[in-house]
Amino acid sequence: MYTKRRKIDDVSSFKSNAQNPIDVNDINGIKNHSNRIDTNNHHHDTQNHTIDNNQSKSESLAFSLPTEIFKEIFANFDNNYQTLLACALVNRQWCKNAVPILWRVPFKKPGSASSSTKVFEMFVRCLSPKARARLIAEGIDELPKPEYQPTFRYLNFLACLDFQLLWETTHEWLVRRPKGIVSMDAHIVRVAHLSREICTCIFRSSECLEQLVVSMDSSQLSRVPEANFVFTFFPGAVNCLPGIKELQVCGDYCLPILCKTLSQICQQLVTLRIDAPPETSSSLSQEETSINLIRAQKNLKHFQLYGHNKSTLSLLLTPISTCAHSLESLKFQNINFTSISRKAISSLCSCVNLIALEITKCRSISSLDLFEIAQKFTKLLYFSFNPYPSSIPEEFAKSILTTSQQIEFFSLKYSIQINEITRLSNLIFQAIIAYGSKLLFLELPILDETQITQILLTCPRLEEFLFWVPDSPTRVDQHLRNLGNMSPPSLKHICINGLKSIQFEVDSLIAFLDSDTRKSQKHRLTTIIMHDYENLELAAIFKQYGVNDKYPEDRIARKFIIIIMTQFL
Known part of the structure; x- marks a missing residue:
């Protein structure tokens, strides 16, 4: 002016x-x-x-900034509790956008048992007057005074509901109240009543609920009437649960009745995980209810089975064919494939759009036609194999590489003594040389100098490289020289394992870092990890060259990792 x-x-x-x-x-x-x-x-x-x-x-x-921009920014801090908490303290607008993210999965945030009970108390304060009256009638009269009302409706923000975690937190909260535990039977009934009211309030008011984790302790639930833990009967469940995208069902006592009711309500699941009961307590009726839950799905993309026994496994695998058009990933863990039917194997092979397959600690892998499976999964990007047998399925790994020539993440791990192997198997090595041009992530066992040189020249897009070294300082120095002279400019992360008893020349590491710093700053190496090797001199060298000795949060391997793991027992 x-x-x-x-x-x-x-x-x-x-x-x-x-x-x-x-x-x-x-x-x-x-x-x-x-x-x-x-x-x-x-x-x-x-x-x-x-x-x-x-x-x-x-x-x-x-x-x-507009609210939509704030939400998009704060969503990137979903796993950074302290940063979100600091944002919530800036001003009213920041608080309104940070609090819903903080309370999406409140019980999984870091903290002690006392902090979990404080979170739970905020849930109790959100209960309606009618719910409070019902709890008081059941003898739960240690509720917080209603004069103080929470600033937010925290139950509306909940995205993941873990019933076992909720049950345990309810138990802990009641234990800390003045009455404590009078008798275990009476206490469990009190826990069931309070958990039911919290769940009912969530079902009636939640706007973000996406995931259910049902893991029940049968020893406690056997003392409680079904109406107090079968949440599908709770008021509001019929309106809330159809929007669930991810479901994990674990437990034996409540599995049949829950699967039966969930198959009628939850038919739009994206991810389904079923943990079977122990073989001694399994029954055909339990498997049949799980089958109905699988068949009810219309757009299932991720399916996981844990711990199912050999007598009923084929019954569970067969209905997978009903959602084969939408399935993108399969995971089997602690499964016994003995006597698996041909029909079940055909159901697996019908999932031609599969991009991820994980088989972990499963028995009788030879019962599966692994070669046929490898030939069918032409779109596979993710393959994890960690079997029990004491043989390395190198033919299977080679088939995966040759059939799906677009794999970008590949890891092969031998869990054997480091001195029992001196170089990578030619079968796997030749497959990587022939089909590894698109690899971004590569984890391999011991490589000799010739192999590492050819791999570095063959994988121009490689961003992360993990490998084991033999018990020889000369070989380590040679590896470092090869990495410094021949690594592609895209390489950002290197992890060297097996260095516990190895001494090598620090000068070779400095030469390696010098060769790397002469490259374009845009593609400069950012991480070097040397597992099992403690040396303060190395830490000082890394700091001098601006290199991390731990993986950054945005490392490529955390976004999508392909693991082919073979294990000797």
Whole structure:
């Protein structure tokens, strides 16, 4: 803004220059001319003021972003509890956008048992007057005073509901109340009543619930009527549960009745995990209810089976064919494949759109036609294999590489003594050389100098490289020289395992880092990890060259890792 004094001086200059009276038609032109003079005279005065305000304007912009932008920004801090908490303390707008993310999975955040009970108490404060009255009638009268109401409806933000975790937190909260535990039977009934009211409130008000984890302790639930733990009967469940995208069912006592009711309600699941009971307590009726739950799904993409026994496994695998068109990943863990039927194997092979297959600690793998499976899964990007047998299925690994030539993440791990193997199997090595041009992540056992050189030349897109070294300092130095001279510019992370008893020349590491720093800064190596090797001198060297000795949060391997793991017992 210019001063009043300057306004008067500008107008007087017009009067002194005017020899004739001003015509009314010229008034607008004089005003425009006056404005131009004012602008020119005060441009320099306002320029400094504008510069001074630039910083405050940019700062205020951060506080006035649209809500959608805030949500997108804060969503990136979903796993960073402290950062989100700090954002919530900035101002009211930041708090409104940070709190819903903080409370999506509140019980999984870091903290002690006491902090979990504090979270649970906020849930109790969200209960309606009618729910409080029902709890008091059941003898649960240690509820917080209703005068204090929470700022937010925290139950609305819940995205994951783990019933076992909720049960345990309810138990812990009641134990800390004045009454404590009078008798175990009475206490379990109190836990069941309070958990039921919390679940009912969640089902009636939740806007974000996406995941259910049902893991029940049968020794406790056997003392409680079904109406108090079969949540599908709770008020509001019929309206809330159809929107669930991920379901994990674990437990033997409640599995049949839950699967039966869930198959009628939850038919739009994206991820389904079923943990079977022990073989001694399994029954055909339990498997049949699980089958109905699988068949009810219309767009299932991820299916996981844990611990099912050999007598009923074929019954569970057969209905997979009903959702073969949508399935993208399969995982089997602690499964006994003995006597698996041909029909069940055909169901597996029908999943031609599969991009991820994981078989972990399963018995009788030879009962599966692994070669046929490898030939069918032409779109496979993710393969994890960790079997019990004491043989390395190298033919299977080779078939995966040759059939699906678009694999970007590949890991082969031998869980045997490091001195029992001196080089990578030629079968796997030749497959990597032939089909590894698209690899981004590679984990391999011991490599000799020739093999590591050829792999580095064959994988131009490689971003992360993990390997084991033999018990020889000469070989380690040679590996470092090869990495420094021949690694592709895309390589960002290196992890060297098996260094516990190895000493090598630090000069070779420095030479390796020097060769790397001469490359483009855009592609410079960011991480070097040397497992089982403690050396303060190395830490100082890494710091000097700006290299991390731990993986950063955004490492490529955390986004998507292919693991082919073979294990000797």
